Amino acid sequence: MISATRDAQLAVSADSSAVFDFFQQTAAIAQMELKKVMRDPTEILARAVQPVLWIVIFGNVFSRIRAIPTGEVSYLAFMTPGILAQSVLFVAIFYGIAVIWERDLGIVHKLLVSPARRASLVYGKALSAGFRGAMQAVIIYFVALALGIRIQWKPLPMAGVLMGAMLGSAIFATFSFIIACLVKSRERFMGIGQLMTMPLFFASNAIYPLALMPPWLRVVAFLNPLTYLVDALRGMMIEHGQSAHSLPVNFGVLALIFVILAAIATRLYPTLAH
Amino acid sequence: MLCPEPGLVRFLPVVPTSDGTVADPLASAHSTGESFAIETFALTRRFGETIAADHIALQVPQGLIFGLLGPNGAGKSTTIKMLTTLLEPSSGTAKVAGFDIVESPAQVRRRIGYVPQLLSADGALTGYENLELSAKLYGIARSERKSRIGEALQFMGLTEPAHRLVRTYSGGMVRRLEVAQAMLHRPAVLFLDEPTVGLDPVARRAVWERLLELRSNYRMTVLITTHGMDEADELCDSIAILHLGKVAAVGSPAELKASVGPDATLDDVFVHYSGGTIQEEGSYRDIRHARRTASRLG
Numbered sequence: 001m002i003s004a005t006r007d008a009q010l011a012v013s014a015d016s017s018a019v020f021d022f023f024q025q026t027a028a029i030a031q032m033e034l035k036k037v038m039r040d041p042t043e044i045l046a047r048a049v050q051p052v053l054w055i056v057i058f059g060n061v062f063s064r065i066r067a068i069p070t071g072e073v074s075y076l077a078f079m080t081p082g083i084l085a086q087s088v089l090f091v092a093i094f095y096g097i098a099v100i101w102e103r104d105l106g107i108v109h110k111l112l113v114s115p116a117r118r119a120s121l122v123y124g125k126a127l128s129a130g131f132r133g134a135m136q137a138v139i140i141y142f143v144a145l146a147l148g149i150r151i152q153w154k155p156l157p158m159a160g161v162l163m164g165a166m167l168g169s170a171i172f173a174t175f176s177f178i179i180a181c182l183v184k185s186r187e188r189f190m191g192i193g194q195l196m197t198m199p200l201f202f203a204s205n206a207i208y209p210l211a212l213m214p215p216w217l218r219v220v221a222f223l224n225p226l227t228y229l230v231d232a233l234r235g236m237m238i239e240h241g242q243s244a245h246s247l248p249v250n251f252g253v254l255a256l257i258f259v260i261l262a263a264i265a266t267r268l269y270p271t272l273a274h
Numbered sequence: 275m276l277c278p279e280p281g282l283v284r285f286l287p288v289v290p291t292s293d294g295t296v297a298d299p300l301a302s303a304h305s306t307g308e309s310f311a312i313e314t315f316a317l318t319r320r321f322g323e324t325i326a327a328d329h330i331a332l333q334v335p336q337g338l339i340f341g342l343l344g345p346n347g348a349g350k351s352t353t354i355k356m357l358t359t360l361l362e363p364s365s366g367t368a369k370v371a372g373f374d375i376v377e378s379p380a381q382v383r384r385r386i387g388y389v390p391q392l393l394s395a396d397g398a399l400t401g402y403e404n405l406e407l408s409a410k411l412y413g414i415a416r417s418e419r420k421s422r423i424g425e426a427l428q429f430m431g432l433t434e435p436a437h438r439l440v441r442t443y444s445g446g447m448v449r450r451l452e453v454a455q456a457m458l459h460r461p462a463v464l465f466l467d468e469p470t471v472g473l474d475p476v477a478r479r480a481v482w483e484r485l486l487e488l489r490s491n492y493r494m495t496v497l498i499t500t501h502g503m504d505e506a507d508e509l510c511d512s513i514a515i516l517h518l519g520k521v522a523a524v525g526s527p528a529e530l531k532a533s534v535g536p537d538a539t540l541d542d543v544f545v546h547y548s549g550g551t552i553q554e555e556g557s558y559r560d561i562r563h564a565r566r567t568a569s570r571l572g
Contacts, residue, residue: 028411110390116411116412
């Protein structure tokens with residue numbers, strides 16, 4: 001009886017230390033990735049250029065012709081969350097390149113020989129990608145401020161936008177990670193990366209409402225995670241912004257997609273060392 | 275004396291067992307393997323039609339530096355990848371540090387260190403940060419982390435440049451850092467895949483000295499792959515020559531030389547057991563990797 005209780009206690013402490021290990025390993029991976037980013041912030045600044053061009057040039061032109069019905073919000077405000085989602089996508093989708101680079105060097109082998117859980121290696125990378133996504137949200141907020149776009153400057157929605165950008169970034173980075181595990185070479189990866197970004201971007205509600213799409217494209221958009229990200233961001237980021245789905249639905253769908261992708265990536269990661 | 279047939283290879287040096295008796299080398303092939311740091315059982319890996327490792331049977335006693343030699347494509351890297359749990363065997367298995375690589379790979383990983391053939395230290399981080407990451411991934415307690423890292427840095431002669439970015443290190447320094455990373459958790463067995471490829475003679479010697487000290491100071495078993503005959507001769511207590519995925523010969527460098535003839539060098543041994551021909555089909559990928567590694571380290 002006593003020994004049974006003790007066994008149970010030991011089992012619990014083993015479980016909790018396994019959970020602790022998982023978080024510690026995940027945090028260790030993410031922390032190192034972040035250190036690298038912070039050491040070379042030019043990369044982040046360079047990535048701010050593209051969304052600025054989209055909003056300033058594309059946004060301004062399309063605002064003038066008023067071709068896209070966006071209800072009571074201006075087109076510029078309408079597209080701002082879409083451009084945030086886009087920049088999150090465009091940066092995260094090439095995350096796999098870094099993984100292939102690490103494979104060519106032997107860093108992947110070193111990580112896979114360590115007792116760290118494979119899932120924690122995947123989650124650590126996703127977490128660091130998430131922080132990059134959050135930094136992009138900060139940049140878009142500054143752009144919006146400069147252009148006088150009507151933003152909801154409230155802490156709760158802003159925190160929600162950062163969360164959304166993190167989750168979106170984690171999803172596309174993990175997706176990219178899976179592609180990297182499958183193709184294993186930079187050349188092939190670049191081709192596939194280019195091939196994926198445009199359909200994901202245009203088959204979404206990022207720069208026009210779904211209502212404008214032909215039905216078949218609407219079906220594609222419905223299956224596109226970017227649509228849920230844009231929808232969530234649009235409701236939180238701009239004044240009078242409207243989401244088609246509720247926040248729990250949007251975040252629920254995104255979280256589910258992430259967990260599934262992370263599970264696939266965890267299974268595929270060890271094949272990188274073959 | 276030397277047995278080229280897989281499955282019948284016996285380990286030549288006579289090893290005292292834990293109860294003080296001297297084990298018969300042939301009998302030990304059937305033992306539980308308690309006294310061996312590494313013991314493989316018909317370890318085999320196929321890639322499609324080709325057999326990269328073919329029923330490899332090896333026994334490496336604790337505390338030795340053991341060399342796997344062979345020409346490109348002989349199966350060295352495949353074997354070391356299976357022993358470090360990076361690659362699953364197609365058939366057969368091995369025990370490393372007392373655990374089965376197929377049944378309990380997680381237990382094996384806790385007890386081994388590994389320095390890949392390629393450059394595995396992260397150039398965008400400092401030496402210290404690289405070690406810190408390893409310490410966390412290996413679950414070294416926070417209270418011990420600093421002293422362990424300091425000890426490893428000192429042992430590898432890297433205390434001074436510890437806080438510089440690794441991309442500013444020389445090839446030899448990077449290799450020493452990688453060994454420091456691999457020894458941080460005091461593994462029972464340390465694996466190094468071509469540890470000195472592309473290093474200049476001074477840097478090579480520095481790595482060898484550290485490995486010899488690791489063996490004597492920490493009683494670590496070290497397994498290296500190499501195709502440098504001088505490396506095998508100077509560093510290894512015992513070597514196995516692989517040829518076309520099979521074990522062609524096992525023994526100490528002196529024994530192997532004696533088996534080929536008087537005045538034989540290890541080069542002669544190598545040529546004798548690897549069929550005397552240069553592998554023409556040595557894959558492009560191997561060459562590319564070796565060159566790339568060499569140019570990075572150089």
